[in-house]
């Protein structure tokens with residue numbers, strides 16, 4: 001069953017001679033429970049694709065279906081509501097609030113959404129525990145390593161129990177070892193917890209943990225690879241492929 005489907009998705013920034021075509025008729029389908037990486041040279045449209053799928057920006061033309069619902073022409077209120085219920089976002093910089101503890105950070109979006117603080121913290125705690133942070137839930141971000149902070153951010157993304165996780169360079173601010181741990185965790189989010197994960201990454205070692213890698217160039221999908229046994233051993237082959245596409 002497809003969770004994401006884009007049809008001829010096109011995004012043009014600006015107009016006239018300075019217009020930039022960031023996405024050019026992209027057709028992408030992602031199935032439920034799949035872990036897909038998006039790779040490609042700088043400026044090829046990876047973040048734009050993620051933003052459009054997440055309803056953070058609007059396409060110039062083409063359509064996007066999320067879990068059977070067409071979002072391209074949805075009004076802002078409905079789109080915001082759908083985003084809250086169905087999508088969790090993870091970013092390169094963890095964006096945690098320094099004065100809040102791990103559990104308070106992870107519970108914040110659902111608290112702001114009206115869930116009572118105690119229930120919200122209970123929901124958030126479950127994710128922290130699943131991610132090996134049960135004993136760090138009272139720690140503030142500056143008392144946690146980068147990898148631990150990103151785990152808190154992923155727990156925060158999952159606290160509202162979304163079906164889809166969209167991650168933009170989630171390991172971009174981490175060392176190699178912590179980055180690979182986060183890649184394995186993203187895989188677990190898909191495989192153990194049944195969420196669909198789409199991740200933008202520059203790093204072949206990170207993409208190597210996904211089920212499928214979609215390669216973008218100049219706003220178009222130019223190639224894709226399905227990994228039969230996703231793990232770090234694929235990194236060299238992925239690096240070679242991205243090199244041949246022109247990173």
Ligand SMILES: Nc1ncnc2c1ncn2[C@@H]1O[C@H](COP(=O)(O)OP(=O)(O)OP(=O)(O)O)[C@@H](O)[C@H]1O
Pocket residue numbers: 013014020021022040041042043044045046047048049
């Ligand atoms: N808000 C904007 N206004 C104008 N041009 C934009 C805007 N956002 C992105 N672009 C342009 O669209 C193209 C695609 O950008 P995008 O950020 O999606 O690429 P990317 O593949 O994520 O790049 P990177 O790997 O460097 O983060 C680039 O040429 C970029 O300059």
